[in-house]
Amino acid sequence: MRQHFAWTLAAAAVLAAAPTAPVTAHDCPRLSGSWHGDHRARLQHVVDTYGICSGRTGAVAAFDWDNTVTKNDVTDATLSWALRHDRLLRPARWKDTSAWLTDIADRALAAACGTGAGAPLRTSAEPRCTDEIVQIRENGTTTGGAPAFAGAWNHRRTVPQYAWVPQLFAGRTPAELASYARAARREALAAPVGATRTLGTRTVPAYVRYYDQQRDLMRTLRRAGFRVYVVSAGAEPITEVWSRAVGVDAAHTIAIRSVLDGRGRITPRNEGCGDVPASRGAVIPYIDGKRCWINQEVYRVRGAAAWRKRPWRDRPAIAAGDADTDVTFVGDATGAHLVINRNKPELMCRAYDDADGRWLIEPMFIAPLPRRPQPYPCAITAYTAPDGTHEPLRRADGSVVPDQADAIH
Incomplete structure (x- = not known):
């Protein structure tokens, strides 16, 4: 039988050499709030083991942002605000925005949004243009159903429609x-929980909320001497606006970093990671890309080594996410893998398999999803390969993870 804290001996070995004396139990930062099952106690155990209560500081905690720390997507909220206020500038050619944009998508965007470089798009009054942009962002297809992106990319390092959002700016x-992010934040926090709005001709969420439990966890971790980071596949200037409110500054916020031109303006290129240089979206903080950016920016690993799993000391103690884009860095955590259940197959297969006894599955703190009626197809298609094909999900020893039922929702 697995023991939830079987890892404690290994953690204790790592911490044994810590030179500073532990603080008294009275001074240990304590978690509050409502968590599923025994999760608060288990998270507290990690806080105590890796933090000042064990005489240690400097352990890392890493959090995805959208739908992990907040309910709803803050990049989408900002794009919605920008579309409703005509803040996007028309490119000379739509194909300039992405290395993978198809000819069909280029023609669809030109027909819906017009041509003429540099002019603000009149998306507030042109729902057809807004619909085309939102459809491509959400689904990677045109409103006519054709693929909006084509070609070869590493599906564990990027997804073109995520990279496309900062490229649109x-x-x-x-x-x-x-x-724009600050204006969208004010609007989204003022909207009632559950509120929607019309964007183009679509209905989209109008509200965003910080999860109280995650704010408290991040605050407690900082008080316990952790270095708390946000790592997101959103645009970095947007994520930074939101992360400040939970005490995470720009230096600890990692997201898509656009390359700027000589006048300080955003270009369609973004910074690279590891041994991959700047490009039009070839690598972003996405699946294995999140590991690379954590290794590079937090642990100062350079070159191809940034893509590889690091030794125990050079990995986050706690990592939290909600989607398959988070599965690699959440799986790297040494103390607790915190998962918000949004029914994403690869992440949930790892979480329910619980190979090391450290996976904590939380229902969404606001408006949780119902139970998934069918098991997750872990043994069939849960793993996304670099070429985009779907394969059985395997453990570190090569064995296949069996299909998993959705039990915590």
Whole structure:
């Protein structure tokens, strides 16, 4: 039988050499709030083991952002605000925005949004243009159902429609994009929980909320001497606006970092990671890309080594996520893998398999999803290979993870 804290001996061995004396139990930062089952106690155990209560500081905690720390997507909220306020600039050619945009998508965007470089798109009054952009962002297809992106990319390092959002803001400055994010944040926090709005002709969420439990966890971790990071596949100026409210500054916020032109304006290129240089979206903080950016920015690993799993000391103690884009870095955590259940197959297969006894599955803190009626197809198609094919999910020893029922929702 697995023991939830079988890892404690290994953790204790790592911490044994810590030179500072532990604080008294009275001074140990304590978690509060409502968590599923015994999760608060288990998270507290990690806080105590890796933090100042064991005489240690500097352990890392890493959190995905959208739908992990907040309910709903803050990049989508900002894009919605920008579309409703005509803040996107028309590119000279739509194909310039992405290395993988198809000819069909280029024609569809030109027909819906027009041509003429640099002019603000009149998306507030042109729902057809808004619909085309939102459809491509959400589903990777045109409104006519054709693929919007084609070609070869590493499906564990990027997804073109995620990389496309900061590319849509080409010609704007990071400060301008941050101002749009602040306006969208005020609007989304003021909207009632459950509120929707019409964007183009679509109905989309109108509200965002911070999860109280995650805010408390991040605050407690900081008080316990952890270095708390956010790692997101959103645009960095947007994520930074939101992360400040949970005490995470820009230096500890990692997301898609656009390359700027000579006048400080966003371009369709973004910074690279590891041994991959800057490009039009070839690598972003996505699946294995999140591990690379954590290794590079937090642990200062350079070159191809940033893509590889690091030794115990050079990995986060706690990592939290909600989607398959988070599965690699959440799986790297040494103390607790915290998962918000949004029914994403690869992540949930790992979580329910619980190979090391450290996976904690939380229902969404606001409006949780119902139970998935069918088991997750772990033994069939849960793993996304670099070429985009779907394969059986395997453990570290090569064995196949069996299909898993959805039990915590």
